[in-house]
Amino acid sequence: MKLSTKGRYGLKAMFQLALHYGEGPIPLKNVADEQNISENYLEQLVAVLKKNGLLESVRGAQGGYLLAKSPDEITVGNILRVLEGDMAPADCVLDNEMFKCEKAEYCVTKLVWTRIRDSIDDVVDSITLQDMVDEHNTIMANKKLEV
Amino acid sequence: MKLSTKGRYGLKAMFQLALHYGEGPIPLKNVADEQNISENYLEQLVAVLKKNGLLESVRGAQGGYLLAKSPDEITVGNILRVLEGDMAPADCVLDNEMFKCEKAEYCVTKLVWTRIRDSIDDVVDSITLQDMVDEHNTIMANKKLEV
DNA sequence: TTAATCCCAACTGAATTACTTGGTTTTCTT
């Protein structure tokens, strides 16, 4: 039940770009350094995020990546689903209903998987990048007061 | 974010044993047949469940497995944690705090993983095998009425 | 005694993970 580095690094990267939203394109190298991720590996992840309309890129010198939408329009769920697939603990409760089990109508374990999936969906769909930025700012402000 | 067959088969097997709770030992072959699982593979899973005090076994002919506690004392969380480990989406929010990240105090993504983990915990710790049996019986009773 | 059953250890093919390597192309700056 663990996320792979795709989802974890991907969210970190998107959060980093959200922190700098409005400042123009940010080079991937900066993001990779800041979050301690291999730049070449991160490249593959942002390619997916871009293909799915969450990122835009600017090529050439002074180029980089930017969020395709404002941070309050991008949820954690948007990001994780693109990089990890549906947040479903079993194939029989995938959102797109690809997989069909003939016992589905009276399968009690399916009810369990459904409840797990729904609770995860609730959380990831309710948190936007803006929420994360706000939380970050609150934490940082409190840290300053402590000193 | 998917469960492996360990967790999925394991819960199905435990549910099957819960259905027959009080009837003495149930041979693994029955469980495997009923739930369409390789018996030899299931053997490995029940070994883990037994080692962790969720199952008891009776050897020899007419032997089999039985729940070590009554179905209302065994939660889905008990079963999944034994077979899959903590239901944490990232190592930094493992229940046992093995893994330590030095940025933990101001890591916003950690807050996200924590909320996901907590919501999963809420669900799996709130459902007992008895709940599943009850649900199963309700579904079956309704099915009968439909005909 | 024999058949049913649990118990145990090792092996395996396929897939996935988390990268790395080694480029090419585009564009800004000088």
Add this chain to the structure above:
DNA sequence: AAGAAAACCAAGTAATTCAGTTGGGATTAA
């Protein structure tokens, strides 16, 4: 025009996990 900064792309890879299989043994009821 040259050089450098960046995005873009394709392939390879070592390690691990997954989902079993194989081939036995030990225990016990009938």
